[in-house]
Amino acid sequence: MKQSVKMIAGNWKMHGLGASLVEVDELAASLAAEPTEHRVIICPPATLIERLSGKAAGSAVEIGGQDCHEQVSGAFTGSISAGMLVDAGAGLVIVGHSERREGFGETDALVAAKAEAALSAGLEPIVCVGESLAQREAGNAVSVVTAQVKASTPESGPGRRFAVAYEPIWAIGTGLTPTVEQIAEVHLAIRTALVERFGEFGGAVPILYGGSVKPSNAAEILSTPEVGGALVGGASLKAADFLGIIRAA
Numbered sequence: 001m002k003q004s005v006k007m008i009a010g011n012w013k014m015h016g017l018g019a020s021l022v023e024v025d026e027l028a029a030s031l032a033a034e035p036t037e038h039r040v041i042i043c044p045p046a047t048l049i050e051r052l053s054g055k056a057a058g059s060a061v062e063i064g065g066q067d068c069h070e071q072v073s074g075a076f077t078g079s080i081s082a083g084m085l086v087d088a089g090a091g092l093v094i095v096g097h098s099e100r101r102e103g104f105g106e107t108d109a110l111v112a113a114k115a116e117a118a119l120s121a122g123l124e125p126i127v128c129v130g131e132s133l134a135q136r137e138a139g140n141a142v143s144v145v146t147a148q149v150k151a152s153t154p155e156s157g158p159g160r161r162f163a164v165a166y167e168p169i170w171a172i173g174t175g176l177t178p179t180v181e182q183i184a185e186v187h188l189a190i191r192t193a194l195v196e197r198f199g200e201f202g203g204a205v206p207i208l209y210g211g212s213v214k215p216s217n218a219a220e221i222l223s224t225p226e227v228g229g230a231l232v233g234g235a236s237l238k239a240a241d242f243l244g245i246i247r248a249a
């Protein structure tokens with residue numbers, strides 16, 4: 001399905017102090033002067049969400065978290081619930097990023113539970129999937145990603161807003177990107193898996209691509225069939241780069 005309104009989401013990861021918010025001022029000012037039809041989302045560290053939501057109020061910039069706990073509340077030192085993200089001003093949350101799947105042992109089932117918790121709190125989850133280099137070299141990229149989509153998207157998703165982000169692990173932060181044909185192949189497989197899982201609703205779930213997206217490759221990637229947006233790491237930290245991607249969409 002061709003989606004004309006793309007989701008351009010920036011994942012700041014563990015980068016950003018209060019001083020970094022000038023980048024959001026610049027972003028919001030540019031979008032006010034020259035509006036875009038696309039959705040522009042910044043997912044800063046949790047410590048900046050509340051300050052960012054103050055700045056972004058009334059602007060075209062939406063705010064997301066980078067992770068949430070699957071429980072509503074409890075004795076989980078250091079964790080943040082979906083409801084807390086809402087309370088701080090977020091409207092979306094990334095779940096199942098490969099850096100959490102790999103670094104924190106998050107399973108498909110846990111990611112699905114986090115996505116459910118996000119939906120219950122009124123957040124729009126962006127569920128990340130993606131194969132490792134070894135899985136791609138073994139010819140298993142499509143089967144790995146298909147299985148992840150089926151097991152880590154929220155069961156109660158139909159009728160609510162959520163997105164999937166395809167982020168091949170080997171393309172994250174490396175400057176390497178899949179070919180357009182490889183992106184199209186995996187996105188089509190994700191679309192098929194979503195339709196198998198959710199019926200007609202699965203045909204409309206946005207599928208973002210992430211992994212070394214930058215202003216110079218954004219137009220090509222974002223015009224690939226079934227690419228409904230981009231999840232951007234490094235190039236989302238500077239307003240000028242992120243704007244270059246938004247303007248290329």
Ligand code: 13P
Nearest residue numbers: 011172173211212233234
């Ligand atoms: P880079 O854009 O830095 O490759 O990161 C992609 C990513 O992991 C976004 O979630």
